[in-house]
Amino acid sequence: MTGQTKKHRLRSQDWFDDPERIDMAALYLERFMNFGLTPEELRSGKPIVGIAQSGSDINPCNRIHIDLARRVRDGIRDAGGIPLEFPVHPTFENCRRPTAALDRNLAYLGLVEILHGYPLDAVVLTTGCDKSTPMALMAAATVDIPAIVLSGGPMLDGWHDGKLVGSGTVIWQSRRKLAAGEIDEDEFISRAADSAPSAGHCNTMGTALTMNSLAEALGMSLPGCGAIPAAYRERGQMAYRTGRRIVEMVDEDLRPSQILTRAAIVNAIVTNSALGGSTNAQPHLVAIARHAGVEISPDDWQTHGYDVPLLADVQPAGRYLGERFHRAGGVPAVMWELMQAGVIAPDALTVTGRILGENLDGREARDRDVIRPYDQPLRERAGFMVLSGNLFDFAIMKTSVISDEFRRRFLSRPGQEGVFEGRAVVFDSAEEYHARINDPTLEIDEGTILVIRGAGPLGWPGSAEVVNMQPPDALLRQGITSLPTIGDGRQSGTSDSPSILNASPESAAGGNLGLLRTGDRICVDLNTRRCDALLSDEEFLRRGEEGTTPAVPESQTPWQALYRQTVGQLRDGAVIEDAVRFRQVVCTPPR
Numbered sequence: 001m002t003g004q005t006k007k008h009r010l011r012s013q014d015w016f017d018d019p020e021r022i023d024m025a026a027l028y029l030e031r032f033m034n035f036g037l038t039p040e041e042l043r044s045g046k047p048i049v050g051i052a053q054s055g056s057d058i059n060p061c062n063r064i065h066i067d068l069a070r071r072v073r074d075g076i077r078d079a080g081g082i083p084l085e086f087p088v089h090p091t092f093e094n095c096r097r098p099t100a101a102l103d104r105n106l107a108y109l110g111l112v113e114i115l116h117g118y119p120l121d122a123v124v125l126t127t128g129c130d131k132s133t134p135m136a137l138m139a140a141a142t143v144d145i146p147a148i149v150l151s152g153g154p155m156l157d158g159w160h161d162g163k164l165v166g167s168g169t170v171i172w173q174s175r176r177k178l179a180a181g182e183i184d185e186d187e188f189i190s191r192a193a194d195s196a197p198s199a200g201h202c203n204t205m206g207t208a209l210t211m212n213s214l215a216e217a218l219g220m221s222l223p224g225c226g227a228i229p230a231a232y233r234e235r236g237q238m239a240y241r242t243g244r245r246i247v248e249m250v251d252e253d254l255r256p257s258q259i260l261t262r263a264a265i266v267n268a269i270v271t272n273s274a275l276g277g278s279t280n281a282q283p284h285l286v287a288i289a290r291h292a293g294v295e296i297s298p299d300d301w302q303t304h305g306y307d308v309p310l311l312a313d314v315q316p317a318g319r320y321l322g323e324r325f326h327r328a329g330g331v332p333a334v335m336w337e338l339m340q341a342g343v344i345a346p347d348a349l350t351v352t353g354r355i356l357g358e359n360l361d362g363r364e365a366r367d368r369d370v371i372r373p374y375d376q377p378l379r380e381r382a383g384f385m386v387l388s389g390n391l392f393d394f395a396i397m398k399t400s401v402i403s404d405e406f407r408r409r410f411l412s413r414p415g416q417e418g419v420f421e422g423r424a425v426v427f428d429s430a431e432e433y434h435a436r437i438n439d440p441t442l443e444i445d446e447g448t449i450l451v452i453r454g455a456g457p458l459g460w461p462g463s464a465e466v467v468n469m470q471p472p473d474a475l476l477r478q479g480i481t482s483l484p485t486i487g488d489g490r491q492s493g494t495s496d497s498p499s500i501l502n503a504s505p506e507s508a509a510g511g512n513l514g515l516l517r518t519g520d521r522i523c524v525d526l527n528t529r530r531c532d533a534l535l536s537d538e539e540f541l542r543r544g545e546e547g548t549t550p551a552v553p554e555s556q557t558p559w560q561a562l563y564r565q566t567v568g569q570l571r572d573g574a575v576i577e578d579a580v581r582f583r584q585v586v587c588t589p590p591r
């Protein structure tokens, strides 16, 4: 079932073809004509399609879109539309300080205003680097003009000394080896460079590949779009087809509100588990759902996601990288498995105008080494575990990256499987962690749980990717490569750490993590999904009255201050809370 197919009046005609305001139409027309467009084009009822350009020199992960936009334009023109390309605020994950997460909501606001305030009948959302995908989908959900995602695609697979090296993941692995004295700094940089061999976004199943895969799982991009490497010829072909398709979507009046339904969101949660997707998918998908007006509960991750097996053998949960994943069949092949197993809804509508089940017809995996059958997974129950306790109401743990070593060391005590108790060592910031992790007076050993706070949306601000704290160098040299970690921040989607993270409420919002002290004992029970400090309610009360919660640093820019005034917690998507009431604002703005 798609939208209507008969020709309807386009919103762009209210700018260019308003018989009651020829003065305004002339004003709009003359300036678009000054780069060569003609009044015949602009007044003929052809759909005007925006290309939201996310690529630039300060967003290298998305830079391929500068080239791809030419093929998008060709597709739009060939299908009878008029392309108008415009820039969106960059969100370059690796480089933006203090964090690109601060800019997701800013870029969202900017894109909403562009889609609402300019004569656009539809939009192609160019996505890639982590936040560029959720921010685009959040804006498309708010405005609700026909919209389609075009991913830029991952980099080619990285190789170093005959071994695959994936972006991000190689950094976390190499910094452990550097600290243990196994490699030097030149070797570290050489490995990092080899992980990034071409244009494109991260080639691991980090946040970028996860979110582009989930855009596809949501039905918001053409089938197969999520994982085609940026450098492949198929990427340019996908750009052309995406351009053609968005014009048809205008004719069909097929909008995000018909696609971003509760069924689509749950499909994405399930698919994320099978992909071994990033922990950042949790706040991003919640944000998309909330802007789309879809009810989503923190428990949905446990109820719908946790029991799903890991099918994609892609780093950091597995071995391979994006290029091989694409050649194995990519997202459609994973979803084909999930559909055969009956764990996703095949009747969800997609941008093709067809339902998901029709799109997946015949898309079985081509390489079973990379994409496993549902009944022969890499791991059973590979989704996010949702935890709560007296330190926070909500946190998640990515169980697909629990290594055998971590399981043996911390989760396999006879009679107490899945339970670990340890002494907390608490850091108030990433700076303090880096300054003090090797301080022998902290007495960090195998019985320590590392805790970081002040890293949530208010504390950082934007929320920092710091919870995957590595142990002190002395422990690394003994072969102890990870300790249990807890925090109110996030961690990179490329990290292989099974941290307890995204804890909400954060310490800066009055969460009890702010009252924890080094030396307190913490018990984590994965059987009951509890994480508790072994402190009485009275002790929490007493510490609260003492007012010992760590201070929140000053905002350094106007947006940081505004962000802090408007943002919610990671559990709730860290959205601008007052923005979620604006939905389907597609109406023509006042002249």
Ligand code: FES
Residues within 6 Å of the ligand: 061, 092, 093, 094, 128, 129, 130, 167, 201, 202, 206, 208
């Ligand atoms: Fe941009 Fe990973 S840093 S995709």
Ligand code: MG
Residues within 6 Å of the ligand: 093, 130, 207, 465, 491, 492, 493
């Ligand atoms: Mg990141």
